[in-house]
Amino acid sequence: MGIEAYRKAAKDLIDWICDYYARVEKxxxxxxxxxxxxxxxxxxxxxxxxEGVEAVMSDIKSKILPGLTHWQSPNFxxxxxxxxxxxxxxxxMLSGALSVMGFLWSGSPAATELETxxxxxxxxxxxLPSCFLAYGPDGNLGRGGGVIQGTASETVLVALLAxxxxxxxxxPAEDRQRLVCYSSNQAHSSIKKACMVAGTTHCRLIxxxxxxxxxxxxxDLSAAIDKDIASGLIPFYLVGTIGSTSSCAVDxxxxxxxxARKHSMWFxxxxxxxxxxxxxxxxxxxxxxxxxxxxxxxxxxxxLLTNFDCSCMWVQDAEPLKAALSLMPAFLRAKGNAYxxxxxxxxxxxxxxxxxxxxxxxxxxxxxxxxxLRHHIALGELFAGLVRKDNRFEIVxxxxxxxxxxxxxxxxxxxxxxLVDAVxxxxxxxxxxxxxxxxxVARFAIGGAQTQQRHVRAAWQLICEAAxxxxxxxxxxx
Amino acid sequence: MGIEAYRKAAKDLIDWICDYYARVEKxxxxxxxxxxxxxxxxxxxxxxxxEGVEAVMSDIKSKILPGLTHWQSPNFxxxxxxxxxxxxxxxxMLSGALSVMGFLWSGSPAATELETxxxxxxxxxxxLPSCFLAYGPDGNLGRGGGVIQGTASETVLVALLAxxxxxxxxxPAEDRQRLVCYSSNQAHSSIKKACMVAGTTHCRLIxxxxxxxxxxxxxDLSAAIDKDIASGLIPFYLVGTIGSTSSCAVDxxxxxxxxARKHSMWFxxxxxxxxxxxxxxxxxxxxxxxxxxxxxxxxxxxxLLTNFDCSCMWVQDAEPLKAALSLMPAFLRAKGNAYxxxxxxxxxxxxxxxxxxxxxxxxxxxxxxxxxLRHHIALGELFAGLVRKDNRFEIVxxxxxxxxxxxxxxxxxxxxxxLVDAVxxxxxxxxxxxxxxxxxVARFAIGGAQTQQRHVRAAWQLICEAAxxxxxxxxxxx
Numbered sequence: 001m002g003i004e005a006y007r008k009a010a011k012d013l014i015d016w017i018c019d020y021y022a023r024v025e026k027x028x029x030x031x032x033x034x035x036x037x038x039x040x041x042x043x044x045x046x047x048x049x050x051e052g053v054e055a056v057m058s059d060i061k062s063k064i065l066p067g068l069t070h071w072q073s074p075n076f077x078x079x080x081x082x083x084x085x086x087x088x089x090x091x092x093m094l095s096g097a098l099s100v101m102g103f104l105w106s107g108s109p110a111a112t113e114l115e116t117x118x119x120x121x122x123x124x125x126x127x128l129p130s131c132f133l134a135y136g137p138d139g140n141l142g143r144g145g146g147v148i149q150g151t152a153s154e155t156v157l158v159a160l161l162a163x164x165x166x167x168x169x170x171x172p173a174e175d176r177q178r179l180v181c182y183s184s185n186q187a188h189s190s191i192k193k194a195c196m197v198a199g200t201t202h203c204r205l206i207x208x209x210x211x212x213x214x215x216x217x218x219x220d221l222s223a224a225i226d227k228d229i230a231s232g233l234i235p236f237y238l239v240g241t242i243g244s245t246s247s248c249a250v251d252x253x254x255x256x257x258x259x260a261r262k263h264s265m266w267f268x269x270x271x272x273x274x275x276x277x278x279x280x281x282x283x284x285x286x287x288x289x290x291x292x293x294x295x296x297x298x299x300x301x302x303x304l305l306t307n308f309d310c311s312c313m314w315v316q317d318a319e320p321l322k323a324a325l326s327l328m329p330a331f332l333r334a335k336g337n338a339y340x341x342x343x344x345x346x347x348x349x350x351x352x353x354x355x356x357x358x359x360x361x362x363x364x365x366x367x368x369x370x371x372x373l374r375h376h377i378a379l380g381e382l383f384a385g386l387v388r389k390d391n392r393f394e395i396v397x398x399x400x401x402x403x404x405x406x407x408x409x410x411x412x413x414x415x416x417x418x419l420v421d422a423v424x425x426x427x428x429x430x431x432x433x434x435x436x437x438x439x440x441v442a443r444f445a446i447g448g449a450q451t452q453q454r455h456v457r458a459a460w461q462l463i464c465e466a467a468x469x470x471x472x473x474x475x476x477x478x
Numbered sequence: 479m480g481i482e483a484y485r486k487a488a489k490d491l492i493d494w495i496c497d498y499y500a501r502v503e504k505x506x507x508x509x510x511x512x513x514x515x516x517x518x519x520x521x522x523x524x525x526x527x528x529e530g531v532e533a534v535m536s537d538i539k540s541k542i543l544p545g546l547t548h549w550q551s552p553n554f555x556x557x558x559x560x561x562x563x564x565x566x567x568x569x570x571m572l573s574g575a576l577s578v579m580g581f582l583w584s585g586s587p588a589a590t591e592l593e594t595x596x597x598x599x600x601x602x603x604x605x606l607p608s609c610f611l612a613y614g615p616d617g618n619l620g621r622g623g624g625v626i627q628g629t630a631s632e633t634v635l636v637a638l639l640a641x642x643x644x645x646x647x648x649x650p651a652e653d654r655q656r657l658v659c660y661s662s663n664q665a666h667s668s669i670k671k672a673c674m675v676a677g678t679t680h681c682r683l684i685x686x687x688x689x690x691x692x693x694x695x696x697x698d699l700s701a702a703i704d705k706d707i708a709s710g711l712i713p714f715y716l717v718g719t720i721g722s723t724s725s726c727a728v729d730x731x732x733x734x735x736x737x738a739r740k741h742s743m744w745f746x747x748x749x750x751x752x753x754x755x756x757x758x759x760x761x762x763x764x765x766x767x768x769x770x771x772x773x774x775x776x777x778x779x780x781x782l783l784t785n786f787d788c789s790c791m792w793v794q795d796a797e798p799l800k801a802a803l804s805l806m807p808a809f810l811r812a813k814g815n816a817y818x819x820x821x822x823x824x825x826x827x828x829x830x831x832x833x834x835x836x837x838x839x840x841x842x843x844x845x846x847x848x849x850x851l852r853h854h855i856a857l858g859e860l861f862a863g864l865v866r867k868d869n870r871f872e873i874v875x876x877x878x879x880x881x882x883x884x885x886x887x888x889x890x891x892x893x894x895x896x897l898v899d900a901v902x903x904x905x906x907x908x909x910x911x912x913x914x915x916x917x918x919v920a921r922f923a924i925g926g927a928q929t930q931q932r933h934v935r936a937a938w939q940l941i942c943e944a945a946x947x948x949x950x951x952x953x954x955x956x
Contacts, residue, residue, distance in 0.1 A: 001841060003496045006564035010495075013568055014488040017575040018481045031587050036815035038591035039617050046599040046839040049846075053568065056840050060572065067588025071578045079585075082827070084577035086484035090491055090531065092574045094538065096785050097495040099562035100549045107557070109509050110545030113516035121524040139517050150628060151825035161675060176677065177655075189805050190826060196802065197639060197824060199654065199677040301827070307574050308829050324674065327667050337514035346675060346824070347629035348668060349560070349779070351786050361524040362534050363479060368527075 001053075009053040016057070017089075021072070025450065028427030029073045031066065038067060069430065074450040077431040077459060080245075080273045081447030085305035091359035092307050095352040102350045103342035112341055115354035119146025121361055123314055125369070126278035126298070129291035132314035141337050144318055147344040148353045149311040152272035153190035154346060155297040156239065158313070160194045161324035162295070163237040163266030169323070171234075177201055180228050183239040184208040184216035186249050188270055191239050202233060210437050213397050214249035216240070221259055235263045240293070242286055243274025246434040246443070248400040250274075254289030261292060266320075268295045272311070274401045276304045277377075279370055303447045305372065306360045310353055318344065376402040379446045379456050386460045392467055396436060402446040405436065408467050411478040415470050416440045422466035429459040479531075487531040494535070495567075499550070503928065506905030507551045509544065516545060547908065552928040555909040555937060558723075558751045559925030563783035569837035570785050573830040580828045581820040590819055593832035597624025599839055601792055603847070604756035604776070607769035610792040619815050622796055625822040626831045627789040630750035631668035632824060633775040634717065636791070638672045639802035640773070641715040641744030647801070649712075655679055658706050661717040662686040662694035664727050666748055669717050680711060688915050691875050692727035694718070699737055713741045718771070720764055721752025724912040724921070726878040728752075732767030739770060744798075746773045750789070752879045754782045755855075757848055781925045783850065784838045788831055796822065854880040857924045857934050864938045870945055874914060880924040883914065886945050889956040893948050894918045900944035907937040 001009070041063045071082045102111030116134045123132050123146060134145025149155045160181065168176060180202040183191045187205065195203040204224050208214045225235045238260045240251040253269065260267035269275075269290065275298025277283040290296060295315045300306035315321055318339070326343035342348050364372070380402030387393045387406050395406045408415040417440045420433045434443045446456065479487070519541045549560045580589030594612045601610050601624060612623025627633045638659065646654060658680040661669045665683065673681040682702050686692045703713045716738045718729040731747065738745035747753075747768065753776025755761040768774060773793045778784035793799055796817075804821035820826050842850070858880030865871045865884050873884045886893040895918045898911045912921045924934065 001564040003499055003564075006567070007492060007496045009564070009568055010492040010571070011489050013571060014485060014492065017488075017572070018485045020575065021481055033587050035583065035587070036591070036617065036619075038588060039595055039613055042595050044598075045602045047843045050843045051840045053565075053837075053841060056837055064588045064592060067586070067591065068576060068578055069584075069586045070576075071586070072576070079579070082577055082579050084574065086479040086481075086487070087531075089484070089571075089574050090487055093488070093491060093567075093571055094495070096562065096567050096570045097498065098546060098548075098550070099560055099785055100546055101557070101560050101786070105513065106547075108545070108547045108549070109511050109513070110516060110542045113514070113545065114542060117517055117520050120522075124523045135517055139514065141514075151827045153826045154824060157675075157824065173679070192805055193803070193824070196805075197635075197676065201651070307577055308579070308827055309825075325671065327670055327674075346632060346635065346671070347787075348631045349629045349786055359531075359534055362529045363531060365525045365528045 024070050024072055025074045025455070027070050027073065029070050029075045029430035030424050030427065031069045032427070033067045038063065072448065072450070074448045074452060074455040075429045075459060076448050077429060077444050077446060079432060080302050080445055082301060082308055083303060083305045083447070083449050084307045085360060085449055087359040087363035088305055088307045088356040091356035095355045098352060100352055102352055103348050104340045105338040108352070111352045111354070112338065114358060115148055115341070116145055118354045118358050118361065119148070119312055119314065122146070122300070122312060122357065125361070125366055126275065127284065127287070128278070128296065128314060131291060131316045132296060141339065144314065144316045146312060146314045147341055148357070149313050149345060150309040151311050152188065152270060152297055152299055153193060155311050155313045156188065156190045156268065156270060157194035157197055158321065158325070158345060159266065159268040159295045160198055160200065160237050162315070162320040164198065165324035166266060166320040167234065167236040167264070175234060178232065178234045179236045180204060180233045181237040182206065182221060182224065182235065184241060184244070184251060186214045186244040186246055187239055187241045188245055188272065202228070204228070208249060210397070214244060214247050214436065216251045216256065218252060218255040218259060221256065225259065225263060235265050237268070238265045239268045239270055242269060242271035243401055246436060247397045247405045248274060248403040249397070250286050250400070253287065254292070257289045257292030266295070267293045268297070269293045270297055272297060272299045273302045276300070277373055277401060279366070280373060300357055300360070303373065303376070304360065304369070305364065305449060306357050310357055376446050376451070379451065379453060380404060382453065383444060383446065383456050383460060390464070392471065396439070396441055404444045405434070405441045406444070407439065407441055408470065410471050410474045412474045415474060416442050418470050419463065419466050422470065423462055426462060428462055502548050502550055503552045503933070505548050505551065507548050507553045507908035508902050508905065509547045510905070511545045516541065550926065550928070552926045552930065552933040553907045553937060554926050555907060555922050555924060557910060558780050558923055560779060560786055561781060561783045561925070561927050562785045563838060563927055565837040565841035566783055566785045566834040569834035573833045576830060578830055580830055581826050582818045583816040586830070587816070589830045589832070590816070592836060593626055593819070594623055596832045596836050596839065597626070597790055597792065600624070600778070600790060600835065603839070603844055604753065605762065605765070606756070606774065606792060609769060609794045610774060619817065622792065622794040624790060624792045625819055626835070627791050627823060628787040629789050630666065630748060630775055630777055631671060633789050633791045634666065634668045634746065634748060635672035635675055636799065636803070636823065637744065637746040637773045638676055638678065638715050640793070640798040642676065643802035644744060644798040645712065645714040645742070653712060656710065656712045657714045658682060658711045659715040659717070660684065660699060660702065660713065662719060662722070662729060664692045664722040664724055665717055665719045666723050666750065680706070682706070686727060688875070692722060692725050692914065694729045694734065696730060696733040696737060699734065703737065703741060713743050715746070716743045717746045717748055720747060720749035721879055724914060725875045725883045726752060726881040727875070728764050728878070731765065732770070735767045735770030744772045745770065746775070747771045748775055750775060750777045751780045754778070755851055755879060757844070758851060778835055778838070781851070781854070782838065782847070783842065783927060784835050788835055854924050854929070857929065857931060858882060860931065861922060861924065861934050861938060868942070870949065874917070874919055882922045883912070883919045884922070885917065885919055886948065888949050888952045890952045893952060894920050896948050897941065897944050900948065901940055904940060906940055
């Protein structure tokens with residue numbers, strides 16, 4: 001494909017993308033295909049001779065699109081949002097075109113330096129304590145700073161490995177089997193997975209109780225730690241959550257930090273979804289105590305208009321990270337005002353991912369980004385207010401960060417699951433359910449880049465209609 | 479940024495990208511900036527108010543470009559290639575625009591199914607044994623298949639974890655500390671890193687000798703295994719390499735496979751760079767014995783025109799992978815003709831990465847892709863021939879897969895390192911050196927998507943001129 005053919009095909013694709021964004025809200029949000037729908041529609045092997053872009057795009061439209069759940073639909077209220085935005089798409093397109101590798105500073109210096117700069121920018125925007133900044137006031141690199149990981153799961157694992165390297169630095173190898181990791185049982189599943197990958201035998205997921213809105217109780221944590229220490233184990237890694245996956249629960253960060261300090265544990269804060277709200281003055285109370293954390297994470301690819309993958313991680317001190325992940329002895333690592341991001345992550349290769357965040361931060365600017373988050377938070381309050389006023393429903397945990405968890409009360413007890421199914425089958429909105437204290441709970445997560453009040457009101461209407469139908473049937477049955 | 483503003487900005491960017499590709503060969507290949515060049519050129523924080531795309535692009539041109547090493551330059555002969563192509567860029571642009579998450583089949587069914595189909599296509603193109611295909615002749619999923627990982631490093635780690643899950647399934651937990659991983663010392667550094675991450679204490683990097691062109695000697699491997707078994711250790715994971723990083727050495731796959739079978743070890747083949755040549759009949763001899771491997775990997779993002787990240791991994795049996803990486807007990811996992819790729823990888827989130835490979839396989843087709851690889855291999859032979867005819871140089875290991883490793887012979891003994899520096903400082907070509915048997919060796923790797931004979935000849939000219947200068951100076955000094 002020559003340059004001119006690409007120019008034409010790419011501009012046609014831009015037009016298609018514009019058209020897609022203009023009509024995505026009209027598409028059924030959730031795909032209703034059955035497993036195995038695609039193989040019968042596709043050839044069994046790649047073609048021998050080249051095909052034109054028209055043929056490929058024709059298959060995209062007729063065969064791929066029906067199998068997609070439209071995460072960019074303004075009617076998508078499932079999981080957490082996976083924001084895209086036009087500025088991020090521009091940055092990512094540029095990154096794809098330049099196709100440089102950023103694993104060594106020397107492999108393409110701008111890739112490393114822009115990432116470091118942009119994460120300093122984001123850290124300041126999020127009011128992170130200055131101990132998380134890479135560049136000091138003198139313009140020189142300090143001990144800490146930011147790095148873009150692929151996902152929060154990788155961040156949780158990388159922080160665990162750093163924690164392990166730090167605690168094991170002066171211990172005999174056999175102590176590795178005595179290390180204990182802690183979080184609430186509402187924390188992300190990636191903590192357990194990180195323990196599986198790293199071979200951390202002891203992973204305590206401490207029950208977070210509804211009385212505390214599913215936040216981890218510091219007293220419970222302390223009790224668990226004391227018990228482990230009494231059994232000869234070594235607490236080494238604590239993950240606090242700001243905005244849990246199920247219900248956006250927020251752990252008491254300052255209290256947890258104090259416990260972590262007391263026991264010399266690495267304290268990681270997983271704020272994958274909600275961390276971006278640290279840029280709002282009215283949300284500061286959730287983030288008090290951050291200066292006592294060793295690492296902090298939020299995903300710009302969730303609620304900050306930056307296409308996947310862009311999981312932003314900051315550390316106060318990168319040395320334990322490098323001790324865990326660098327194959328070079330410390331004296332051979334990049335020196336002076338440079339570092340090699342291969343030593344901060346599990347993969348070797350890495351894309352020029354900071355470009356998309358650079359475009360987002362510059363083309364939105366602080367005020368628009370704050371406005372963007374407040375827009376969704378207000379929509380969340382609107383939605384929660386609608387649920388609260390309707391006595392067929394019950395809100396089970398305080399709505400937060402534009403997420404509302406609620407149940408439909410009915411005689412059969414399974415009405416909530418049925419409600420979520422009915423809403424999703426309509427194709428007009430998509431949400432998921434979760435489990436809290438053994439109960440199935442509907443989970444309405446707002447955060448789509450295009451989501452406006454009318455989409456939330458229409459979804460509520462849909463929920464009410466589905467509830468009417470379900471309750472009528474349930475009453476007839478009982 | 480509204481749709482029309484994006485349409486205009488994106489089309490302008492396409493024009494810029496076209497222009498970049500037209501002129502990239504004239505840009506200095508390697509950036510010559512100093513560490514810390516960028517922070518003084520950038521504001522200390524993100525702007526408060528939105529900036530226009532022109533302002534951002536202006537900074538890209540004046541501040542970022544000078545800090546880039548141009549991996550897409552046809553004069554780039556360093557590391558291994560990191561191919562981009564216009565079809566892949568189209569697929570990736572589409573993926574960015576759709577921004578769906580593919581971690582669950584149900585999260586966007588087409589993302590999982592297209593990935594599975596496209597990796598079956600690529601497996602067939604590469605003549606992989608049918609045991610690596612996902613879909614059987616009946617169109618149903620079998621036990622194995624392909625998955626796109628981010629990098630070969632992640633693949634090596636994921637395979638290690640699968641190997642561990644398999645061997646540990648019927649052993650007591652304390653045996654984990656007795657597991658031993660093997661590869662040649664020419665294998666990729668990611669093997670050692672995988673052991674660090676997973677906590678595999680025993681990692682044997684067996685010396686590969688120059689007499690065997692740096693391939694692993696099966697006798698040496700067997701001896702190491704026997705010794706470990708005699709010490710009460712448990713061999714569990716063997717990595718064979720087809721195309722090592724330093725010199726493109728190829729391990730004797732069938733022999734290693736037999737040893738792996740004998741000891742019930744997981745046998746992974748890392749063919750990150752050279753694996754794509756399996757599509758060439760004349761290269762089949764390197765791949766004999768593949769049906770005895772448990773997993774195989776090649777990176778489409780190196781030499782197959784597919785932008786990073788696209789590390790293609792196949793397994794004969796995905797169950798051990800899921801046992802290692804799934805948080806769900808087996809009976810709860812996705813059933814029927816579907817699976818969830820979150821259970822095949824370390825991260826949770828995943829991009830719709832198969833789209834770019836889909837565009838590449840269709841828009842090139844088998845014959846053009848074969849022609850593409852043969853083009854570089856022929857250029858490699860041309861270059862090796864030029865080196866061979868010039869008695870100032872010596873080729874130190876058989877040139878293979880378009881990589882030539884050579885030294886400049888001179889009285890000081892440091893001429894090769896100086897040669898590489900001189901070439902790189904010219905900005906007209908970029909190559910790196912490596913170390914083989916303690917000797918610094920120049921490493922000329924061909925594989926740029928735009929690299930033609932004239933670029934190779936010009937680079938050779940440059941090398942010769944640099945050698946002239948260095949040898950004259952060296953003679954004057956001695």
